[in-house]
Amino acid sequence: MTARSNLGALTGAADPEDIAIGELLAALDGAADLPLVFSYDGRNVKPGYHVTEVKVGRFEALDCGANPESWTEIFIQLWDVNEDRSHMPAGKFVKIIxxxxxxxxxDGSAKLTFEVSDGERPMQLHRAALPRIEDGQVRVALSPRPASCKPRDRWLQEQKSCSAPAGAQPCCG
Known part of the structure; x- marks a missing residue:
């Protein structure tokens, strides 16, 4: 499968602005030789960036409605530094993972969070959008990870799956 067809195969991602680790790896399959360029805060990571850590977190919590929650999250730490080299090939990133x-x-469906810092500014948490090929590079846009309210998120998801008129009470369970 070519890089272009893999990247196109993921257009059905659950949230194309907040992909899981499995979706990222699947998208990069077949694009091994292309430079992998992450962007955040309106700019690209520097060509010498490093993947300094990959962490798996398994979380147990209570949400704001006192509902028990559990999830797995993958944290990939990017150190945004400039060294005398080009952007990392997508295949090298896949090998690191x-x-x-x-x-x-x-877990391929685990939430994916990028921790990004240039070594001077504080670490920032980002989510990743679906990769795209542009100008011979695989480009992954990172955006700040927003806070969320899990009960509200569940309610909104239920609303999307039912046909209640706007403003109606929840129609699902």
């Missing part, structure tokens, strides 16, 4: 998979079980 592959080394993590050898030691830690990764």
């Amino acid at each position: 592959g080394k993590v998979i050898e030691h830690v079980a990764l």
